[in-house]
Amino acid sequence: MAYRPNITELQKAGINEKDGLYEFVLTLADGTQCRVFYNRFPEWKMTNINRLLTTPCPVCRKDFICKCMDAFAGDINQQIQDRQLIDKALS
Ligand SMILES: [Zn+2]
Numbered sequence: 674m675a676y677r678p679n680i681t682e683l684q685k686a687g688i689n690e691k692d693g694l695y696e697f698v699l700t701l702a703d704g705t706q707c708r709v710f711y712n713r714f715p716e717w718k719m720t721n722i723n724r725l726l727t728t729p730c731p732v733c734r735k736d737f738i739c740k741c742m743d744a745f746a747g748d749i750n751q752q753i754q755d756r757q758l759i760d761k762a763l764s
Contacts, residue, residue: 676732678705678745683758697762698725699749705731707742709749717759719750 687696732741
């Protein structure tokens with residue numbers, strides 16, 4: 674588990690304001706991109722993370738769907754919260 678994700682950018686990709694559902698695309702320092710889903714009610718919570726297939730997985734090197742990023746969802750969510758990236762992406 675030497676891999677450490679480092680978010681360089683979070684961009685909004687879709688919003689359902691009524692239901693509080695938000696979709697973002699995040700880019701990591703190594704070029705990996707992921708689609709992340711949040712539900713803001715009752716508080717911001719990551720509900721899903723999927724790696725986009727734009728580059729091979731930085732963990733297992735597969736260029737098709739894998740579940741590696743699931744293991745980093747907590748770390749990625751923490752970075753998003755600590756750096757208030759959702760506020761920035763939505764502003
Ligand atoms: Zn993988």
